[in-house]
Amino acid sequence: MDHxxxxxxxxxxxxxxxKGPLLIVAGAGAGKTKTITHRIINxxxxxxxxxxxxAVTFTNKAAREMRERILSEIEKNAKGQDSFPxxxxxxxxxxxxxxxxxxxxxxTRHFSILDEADSTAxxxxxxxxxxxxxxxxxxxxxxxxxxxxxxxxxxxxxxKERQDHMxxxxxxxxxxxxxxxxxxxxxxxDDLLLxxxxxxxxxxIVRKKYQNKWEYLHIDEYQDTNEVxxxxxxxxxxxxxxxxxxxxxxxxxxxxxxxxLKNILHFEKDYPGTKVVLLEQNYRSTQNILEAANVVIKKxxxxxxxxxxxxNEEGDRISLYEALDETDEADFVxxxxxxxxxxxxISKIFSGPRVGRTSKMRIxxxxxxxxxxxxxxxxxxxxxxxxxxxxxxxxxxxxxMLRYNIQYQVLGIKFFExxxxxDTLAYLRAALNPDSLSDIRRIINFPKRGVGKVxxxxxxxxxxxxxPAGMRVKISIFYKVLEEIAEKxxxxxxxxxxxxxxxxxxxxxELSSGTEEDSExxxxxxxxxxxxxxxxxxxxxxxxxKLLEDAALAGEQDSLSNKKENENKNAVKLMTVHxxxxxxxxxxxxxxLEEGLFPNExxxxxxxxxxxxxxxxxxxxxxxxxxxxxFLSYANYRTIFGSRSINAPSEFIYDIPGDLLxxxxxxxxxxxx
Numbered sequence: 001m002d003h004x005x006x007x008x009x010x011x012x013x014x015x016x017x018x019k020g021p022l023l024i025v026a027g028a029g030a031g032k033t034k035t036i037t038h039r040i041i042n043x044x045x046x047x048x049x050x051x052x053x054x055a056v057t058f059t060n061k062a063a064r065e066m067r068e069r070i071l072s073e074i075e076k077n078a079k080g081q082d083s084f085p086x087x088x089x090x091x092x093x094x095x096x097x098x099x100x101x102x103x104x105x106x107x108t109r110h111f112s113i114l115d116e117a118d119s120t121a122x123x124x125x126x127x128x129x130x131x132x133x134x135x136x137x138x139x140x141x142x143x144x145x146x147x148x149x150x151x152x153x154x155x156x157x158x159x160k161e162r163q164d165h166m167x168x169x170x171x172x173x174x175x176x177x178x179x180x181x182x183x184x185x186x187x188x189x190d191d192l193l194l195x196x197x198x199x200x201x202x203x204x205i206v207r208k209k210y211q212n213k214w215e216y217l218h219i220d221e222y223q224d225t226n227e228v229x230x231x232x233x234x235x236x237x238x239x240x241x242x243x244x245x246x247x248x249x250x251x252x253x254x255x256x257x258x259x260x261l262k263n264i265l266h267f268e269k270d271y272p273g274t275k276v277v278l279l280e281q282n283y284r285s286t287q288n289i290l291e292a293a294n295v296v297i298k299k300x301x302x303x304x305x306x307x308x309x310x311x312n313e314e315g316d317r318i319s320l321y322e323a324l325d326e327t328d329e330a331d332f333v334x335x336x337x338x339x340x341x342x343x344x345x346i347s348k349i350f351s352g353p354r355v356g357r358t359s360k361m362r363i364x365x366x367x368x369x370x371x372x373x374x375x376x377x378x379x380x381x382x383x384x385x386x387x388x389x390x391x392x393x394x395x396x397x398x399x400x401m402l403r404y405n406i407q408y409q410v411l412g413i414k415f416f417e418x419x420x421x422x423d424t425l426a427y428l429r430a431a432l433n434p435d436s437l438s439d440i441r442r443i444i445n446f447p448k449r450g451v452g453k454v455x456x457x458x459x460x461x462x463x464x465x466x467x468p469a470g471m472r473v474k475i476s477i478f479y480k481v482l483e484e485i486a487e488k489x490x491x492x493x494x495x496x497x498x499x500x501x502x503x504x505x506x507x508x509x510e511l512s513s514g515t516e517e518d519s520e521x522x523x524x525x526x527x528x529x530x531x532x533x534x535x536x537x538x539x540x541x542x543x544x545x546k547l548l549e550d551a552a553l554a555g556e557q558d559s560l561s562n563k564k565e566n567e568n569k570n571a572v573k574l575m576t577v578h579x580x581x582x583x584x585x586x587x588x589x590x591x592x593l594e595e596g597l598f599p600n601e602x603x604x605x606x607x608x609x610x611x612x613x614x615x616x617x618x619x620x621x622x623x624x625x626x627x628x629x630x631f632l633s634y635a636n637y638r639t640i641f642g643s644r645s646i647n648a649p650s651e652f653i654y655d656i657p658g659d660l661l662x663x664x665x666x667x668x669x670x671x672x673x
Contacts, residue, residue, distance in 0.1 A: 002077070003038060003041055003042075003045075003073065003076070003077040004016070004038060004042070006034075007031075007034070007035065007038060008031075008281055010277055010278060010279050010280070010281070011031060011034065011035045011038070011279060013277050014035050014039060014244075014277040014279070015035060015038040015039040015041075015042050016039075016042060017039070017244075017275055017277070018042070018043060018046060018048075018242075019242065020241055020242065020271075020273055020274075020275065021237075021241055021242075021243050021244075021267075021271035021273065021274040021275070022243070022244040022245070022274065022275050022276075022277070023244075023245055023264075023267050023268065023274050023275070023276045023277070024036075024244065024245070024246040024247075024277050024279060025247070025248060025249075025276065025277070025278045025279065025304060025306060026246050026247070026248055026279040027248055027250070027279060027280050027282060027306055027308045028248065028250075028251065028282065028284065028285075028293070028308065028620075028621070028624035029282040029283055029284025029285060029308075029584065029624060030279035030280065030281060030282055030283070030308070031279065031281075031283055032220070032246045032279065033062075033065060033066055033069060033220075034069070035246070035279065036055065036066065036218055036220065036244070036246060037066065037069045037070050037073055038073065039218070039244065040053055040055065040070055040073075040085055040216075040218065041070070041073045041074065041077055041078055043216055044074065044078045044081065044085075045077065045078055048215070048216060049083060050074075050081050050083045050084050050085050051083040051084070051085070051086070051213075052213070052214060052215045052216060053085035053086070053214065053215075053216045053218070054085065054086045054087075054093075054214035054216065054217050054218065054236070055070075055085055055086070055087045055088075055218040055219075055220070056087075056088060056089065056090055056093055056217075056218065056219050056220065057087075057088075057089060057090075057219075057220035057221060058089060058090065058220070058221050058224055059089065059582065060089055060092075060550070060553065060554060061582070062089075062220060062221075062582060063087055063088055063089050063092070066087050066220070067087040070084075070085060070087065071084070086214065089553065090193060090229050090232070091189060091192045091193065091553050092549070092553055093196070093232075094192035094193045094195070094196040094232075095113070095192055095549055095553070097196045097199070097200075097210065098111070098187070098192065098195060098196060098199075101199060101206060104199065104203065104206070105195055105199065106182070107185060107187070108185055108433070110185070110432040110433045110545070111185045111186060111187055111433065112184065112185065112186040112187070112429050112433050112436040112438070112439065113186070113187055113188070113189070113192070113548075113549070113552035113553070114181070114186050114187065114188045114189075114438065115416075115417075115422075115552060116189075117417075117422075118438045118442075119143060119188045119189075120139050120140055120143050121139075121438065122177055122180050122181070122438060123139045123142055123143050123146070123173060123177055124139040125180070126173045126176035126177045126180065127139060127142065127173055129176055130172050130173065130176070132169065137169060137173075142169070142170050142173050145166070145170045146170060146173075146174050146177065146190075147189075147190050148258055149174075150190035150191070150193075150194050150228070151190060151193075151226040151227060151228055151257070151258035152226070152227045152228075152258060153194070153197065153227045153228050153231060156171070156174055156175060156178065159171050159174065160172075160174075160175070180437075183435065183437070184433075184435050184436050184437050184438060185433050185435045185436065186433075186436060186438065190228075193228045193229060193232060194228055196232060197228050197231050197232050197235065200232070200235045200236070201231070201235060207235060207238075210236060211235075211236060211238060211239050211240065214236060215240050215242055216240075216242045216244075217233070217236055217237050217242060217243045217244070218243075218244045218245075218246070219233055219243070219244070219245045219246070220246050220247075221246070221247055221251075221582075222245035222246060222247035222263060222264050222267070223247040223248060223249055223251060223252040223259065223261060223263070223264045224247070224252065224254050224257075224259045225259065225260065225263045225264075226257065226258035226259055226260060227258065227260060230260065230263045233245075234270070237271075241271065243271065245264070245267060247264045248306075249261060249264055249265060249302070249303045249304060250297050250300070250303055250306065250617055250620055251581065251617060251620070251621055252264075252614070252617055253577075253578060253581065253614060253617050253618045253621055254578075255610070255611075255614055261302060261610075265302070265304070278306060280306060280307060280308055280309060281308075281309060281310065281311070282308045282309065282310040282312075282624075283310070283312075284310075284584055284624070284627050285310060285312065285315075285624060285626060285627055286310070286312050286313055286314060286315025286316070286627075286628065287310055287312060287313065287314045287315060288314055288315045288316065288317055288318060288660050289315065289318065289623060289624070289626050289630050290308050290309065290310050290624075291657070291660060292318055292623055292630075292656045292657070292660050293308065293620055293623040293624050294307055294308055295655060295656065295657060296616065296619060296620055296623065296652060296655045296656065297616065297617070297620045299616060299655065300613045300616055300617065301609075301613070302610065302613055308624075315628065315629070316628075316629050316662075317659075317660055317661060317662040318630045318631070318632060318656065318660055318661050318662070319336075319629070319630070319631045319632065319661075319662055319663075319664050320631075320632050320633070320653065320661050320662070320663050320664065321631065321632070321633040321634075321663075321664040322633075322634060322636065322649075322663075322664075323633055323634065323635040323636065324635065324636055324637065325635050325636070325637040325638060325639070326393070326396040326592075326635050326637075326638050326639065327396055327399075327400075328635065329396070329591055329592075329633050329634075329635045330396040330397045330399065330400035330591075331400055331403075331404075332633060332664070333386055333397060333400060333589050333591065333631070333633070334400040334401060334403065334404040334406055335404070336589070336631060337381075337384055337404075337406055337572060337587075338404060338406070340379050340384065340587055340629075341379055341381075379586070379587075380570055381406070381407060381570045381571050381572050382570055382571060382572075382573065383585050383586035383587060384572045384573070384585060384586070384587045384588075384589075385572070385573040385574075385575065385580060385583070385585040385587070385588050385589070385625065386572060386573070386574050386575075386588075386589040386591060387575060387576070387577045387580050387588060387589065387590050387591070387622050387625065388574075388575075388576060388577070388590075388591050388592050388598075389576065389577060389592055389597055389598040389600050389618075390576065390592075390597070390600065391576060392640070393591065393592050394410055394574050397574055397591070398410070398574065401572065401574075406572055407570065407571040407572065408571050408572040408573070408574055409571045409572070409573055409574065410574045410575070411573055411574070411575035411579050411580075415524075415527075415554075416551040416552075416554045418521075418524055419521070420507075420511070420521040420522070420524050420525050421524055421525065421528055422442070423442065423443055423446050423507065424498065424501065424502060424507065424525050424528055425528075425548060425551055426439040426442045426443045427439075427443055427482070427485060427501050427505050427507075428485065428489065428497070428498070428501060428544055428547075428548060429548060430443060430482055431482045431483070431485040431486040431489060431501070432486060432489065432544075432545075432548075434479070434482060437460055441456065443505070444456065444475075444478055446507070446510075447505070447506040447507065447509070447510040448510075449474050449478060450471075450474065451471070451474065451475070455467060455471055455475075459475060481504055481505060484500075484504055485497070485500065485501045485504060485505070488500045488501070489540070489541055489544045490540055490541050491540050492540055493535075493536040493540060493543060494532040494533075494535035494536055494538070494543030494544050494547055495529050495530075495532040495533050495535075495536050496536075497532075497540075497543075497544055498528060498529045498532050498544075499529050502525055502529070507522075507525065508522065508525075511525070531547075532544075532547055535547050573585070577590075577618050577619075577621055577622045578618070580621070580622070580625050581621055583625060584625055584626075584627055585625055585626065585627065586626075586627050586628045586629070587626070587628060587629050587631070588622070588625050588626035588629075588630050588631070589631040589632075589633065590619075590622045590623070590630070590631070590632050590633070591633050591634075592633075592634065592635070592638070593632055593633065593634040593649065593650040593652060593653055594634045594635065594638065594647035594648065594649060594650055595647065595648045595649070595650055595651065596647070597638070597640075597647070597650075598615070598618075598619065598650055598652070599612065599615035599616070599619075599650065599651065599652070600615060616652070619650075619652045632653065634647065634649045634650060634653065635647060
């Protein structure tokens with residue numbers, strides 16, 4: 001049991017439990033991934049074949065981290081294994097099961113996975129087909145309704161029986177949307193789980209196959225599971241009952257995505273005889289940060305009692321800054337970051353009584369000063385994060401980062417969502433799945449081939465013979481290109497297939513002789529080919545399949561962007577609190593702590609007790625991202641959607657004991673030249 005020596009007593013208790021249901025209630029920074037990893041290693045050392053073990057989490061980043069940790073521990077403590085546990089996200093697990101049973105679901109193995117934009121576009125078409133105006137019935141709103149109902153495991157026929165006006169509209173659109181996807185051999189994100197659960201529920205043979213395949217089931221972030229994910233867990237654990245779930249009710253912040261807090265609160269009822277292990281020792285934050293987080297979250301009633309503690313140092317008090325407005329707040333964040341970089345030395349420049357706040361700031365002089373400090377090696381900028389409640393808040397912060405010459409990255413813009421990358425992937429998908437009309441529509445005129453909307457409509461309606469001879473030749477050449485790309489995919493390595501597709505399609509020629517923007521777009525496509533190198537070890541065909549799957553399932557945390565992913569690794573991270581979940585940083589700024597913004601309130605919306613508790617949980621998540629130093633700020637005035645409003649400080653600020661706070665002094669951000 002040497003491999004367990006680095007665990008504390010509670011972690012060890014969880015790792016040693018091998019039979020029956022196990023609930024690990026893991027507080028923020030309590031080492032849950034380490035605990036799950038060592039439990040899996042212990043199962044393998046007890047003689048359980050690795051391939052009998054399944055571990056499921058929510059993000060690709062978390063799955064990748066868990067996979068790497070398990071592999072490392074197997075190398076150290078369980079050598080000689082010729083198989084490996086199946087570690088994936090929920091959606092990747094769905095893809096795996098669907099691909100193995102595609103025929104039973106009326107699909108081919110090369111079915112397409114619609115991304116957000118493609119799915120919304122298809123819904124927009126469906127709205128138009130029933131003679132409704134997409135401006136009045138916004139496609140994203142309809143998509144959100146459909147997605148929520150799928151997550152709740154609602155059947156389409158059952159939904160269509162609802163009598164309210166919006167449900168009738170959404171039901172008609174949903175029905176057309178399903179028909180379109182079927183015609184294109186395509187699924188959306190929600191289908192990946194919904195169809196998997198329906199298959200397991202309705203087909204006893206298939207259900208038994210996967211229950212026997214994975215006899216030990218681990219689910220991370222169980223508090224974030226929705227109804228479909230909950231049912232999938234039940235179906236896979238049925239019979240053997242060897243299910244271990246890890247979660248924290250205090251970090252349930254995705255109810256708007258369908259996450260159901262009751263799933264973790266009622267786990268012991270679902271699985272009688274459950275062993276419960278509470279992980280309360282935090283290895284991440286200082287005592288002061290943890291004390292503040294504990295006090296804040298204790299106000300919530302829908303939670304099991306838990307009190308985080310740490311053996312870490314007491315640490316600095318939490319800084320609180322009262323800003324004049326969002327610009328002043330952003331300037332405060334930027335100057336503090338410069339202080340952090342300089343170990344406090346730069347604070348001499350900004351010290352003294354505050355005069356006129358940012359109105360007297362001399363940008364040119366400040367930029368010159370900032371350049372002296374922006375590249376200092378004392379602190380890695382990637383260890384600094386600025387968190388906000390809603391995306392619009394990033395604008396003022398980005399402007400401040402530019403003013404002060406501080407490198408930054410905004411989390412949430414995915415590499416795979418770039419137009420040119422999507423175009424290239426669409427060529428690959430269309431080559432493998434010519435029925436994917438969404439992909440054909442996207443690429444048939446890139447590069448330009450002179451195919452108009454009327455021509456496209458006739459082509460999709462099967463009326464190609466009615467087209468002019470010249471147009472038929474163009475379309476024939478286009479489909480011939482797809483056939484040749486498909487052949488390369490089947491016979492060449494992934495990176496070679498992409499290079500061929502870019503050249504054969506004409507994309508390379510189109511972008512090579514264009515503007516500087518076109519040149520940058522071509523560089524991004526080349527980056528895709530570079531990324532594909534890691535899939536070259538797989539057999540021809542399988543590499544591209546896996547790349548397309550990973551691209552479709554890429555989540556918010558899988559890519560940081562401010563131009564290229566690899567250019568600004570040493571950069572401050574700007575992101576919403578939701579996007580920060582699961583991450584940690586040495587220095588964390590939580591901005592916009594004002595009533596109506598954080599906690600967030602929408603005009604005319606009456607918040608329930610559950611909604612209010614979720615906002616408090618979100619603030620708790622924000623606090624517990626910080627390891628060393630935490631900064632909080634609010635603005636007296638903020639301009640939102642063109643209207644300037646006077647704000648009261650957030651109730652959350654008043655929840656933090658005064659002895660844990662230090663108010664930032666009045667400092668000049670003015671440099672007199």
